[in-house]
Amino acid sequence: MRNYCIINSDEVSSVNFDQVAETSADTLRYSIDGTQTFVKYEGTQPSFLSGKQEYTHSEILAILATDEWTSDDII
Amino acid sequence: MPTTIPTTTSSTRPGSPSTGDAYFETDTKNYIIYDGANWRSFGSNISNRFSAFYDGTDDHFTGTLPTTLMSSDFTTSIWLKVPGSAVADGAIYANNYSASGKLGWRLYFDNQDASGNGNLSLWVSDGSGNFDNAIANVSINLGSNSWTNLVWGRSSGTHFVYVNASQVTITQGTQGFNSSTSNFADSNQAFKIFEETIGGGPIGGYTDEFAVWDRALSTSEIGQLKKNDKPSDLSSLAPEVWFRFGDANGDQDSGGGSPASGDTIGTLVNLGSVTTNATLTQQNGVQYNSDVPV
Numbered sequence: 001m002r003n004y005c006i007i008n009s010d011e012v013s014s015v016n017f018d019q020v021a022e023t024s025a026d027t028l029r030y031s032i033d034g035t036q037t038f039v040k041y042e043g044t045q046p047s048f049l050s051g052k053q054e055y056t057h058s059e060i061l062a063i064l065a066t067d068e069w070t071s072d073d074i075i
Numbered sequence: 076m077p078t079t080i081p082t083t084t085s086s087t088r089p090g091s092p093s094t095g096d097a098y099f100e101t102d103t104k105n106y107i108i109y110d111g112a113n114w115r116s117f118g119s120n121i122s123n124r125f126s127a128f129y130d131g132t133d134d135h136f137t138g139t140l141p142t143t144l145m146s147s148d149f150t151t152s153i154w155l156k157v158p159g160s161a162v163a164d165g166a167i168y169a170n171n172y173s174a175s176g177k178l179g180w181r182l183y184f185d186n187q188d189a190s191g192n193g194n195l196s197l198w199v200s201d202g203s204g205n206f207d208n209a210i211a212n213v214s215i216n217l218g219s220n221s222w223t224n225l226v227w228g229r230s231s232g233t234h235f236v237y238v239n240a241s242q243v244t245i246t247q248g249t250q251g252f253n254s255s256t257s258n259f260a261d262s263n264q265a266f267k268i269f270e271e272t273i274g275g276g277p278i279g280g281y282t283d284e285f286a287v288w289d290r291a292l293s294t295s296e297i298g299q300l301k302k303n304d305k306p307s308d309l310s311s312l313a314p315e316v317w318f319r320f321g322d323a324n325g326d327q328d329s330g331g332g333s334p335a336s337g338d339t340i341g342t343l344v345n346l347g348s349v350t351t352n353a354t355l356t357q358q359n360g361v362q363y364n365s366d367v368p369v
Contacts, residue, residue: 027133029133029271029272029359038132040130061132064276
């Protein structure tokens with residue numbers, strides 16, 4: 001089962017991309033204001049995320065649907 | 076002792092068959108038998124074990140299409156399964172959309188219309204701030220959590236959409252410019268499936284059997300994309316691009332092994348006729364899944 005963690009954008013440099021599903025820093029999805037992003041992983045939380053809150057798939061989808069992450073601009 | 080069935084093709088069937096005559100059609104891969112009045116076709120669907128699964132958070136495909144593809148007439152086909160809940164509206168395909176100095180386009184799915192149906196729009200950008208809504212908010216009932224074959228193409232400057240082989244009436248929206256004959260071919264592409272940057276975020280769900288032709292398929296040919304409500308073998312229709320998401324010889328998981336449901340997708344092989352510049356690369360954890368069109 002996948003878990004998800006939200007991190008601050010200035011923490012991206014600490015992400016070990018061998019331990020998360022995200023491909024690289026260039027493919028991360030950021031919040032609208034650019035201050036946050038997230039990563040996902042299978043099973044145990046990687047050590048570099050220690051202390052970060054874990055979210056389930058349904059929980060992260062609900063967060064990503066908020067105005068902090070989603071723009072109404074579809075054109 | 077095996078029996079070798081004589082072969083023919085769909086265009087060279089015997090003109091004066093006798094009742095009970097049987098052949099294997101090498102182009103359609105069907106077994107046909109003459110019943111005295113008509114040819115009856117017996118075929119199996121192409122083997123299909125895997126699709127691509129997107130969790131709807133940030134995963135998508137990037138890639139390229141052959142650089143001369145989609146310059147005028149073209150056809151695209153994809154199988155989709157999109158749950159109606161817990162997914163954002165988003166792009167099914169996009170290429171250089173809204174990029175400065177580039178002609179871009181985005182086939183966009185909106186699952187939040189008033190009637191609850193999934194709508195489809197095509198937006199084209201000219202690279203200097205102008206947009207053309209060439210297909211405007213057409214209700215095609217995506218988001219029903221059912222496998223759907225979606226065909227989008229253009230013939231002599233007119234776009235067309237088919238859903239499960241039935242043509243859908245389309246209308247145009249706001250036209251900041253007229254893109255009806257715009258050249259969609261590009262030598263420096265940024266093609267995406269389930270683009271993640273659209274306002275509502277990426278779609279979650281499944282895709283299978285993505286194909287592109289550098290011509291407008293006929294209604295009859297579009298009817299051949301599915302058989303018994305399942306994907307057909309597209310070989311006889313000769314697509315330029317055809318990705319099977321785990322069912323092509325050579326498809327691999329991200330570790331270089333054979334695909335299995337739940338594996339992160341690795342190498343995908345294009346079974347189409349164009350061998351260069353036809354690539355799909357998963358980003359952010361698109362996985363193989365055993366949920367396939369039925």
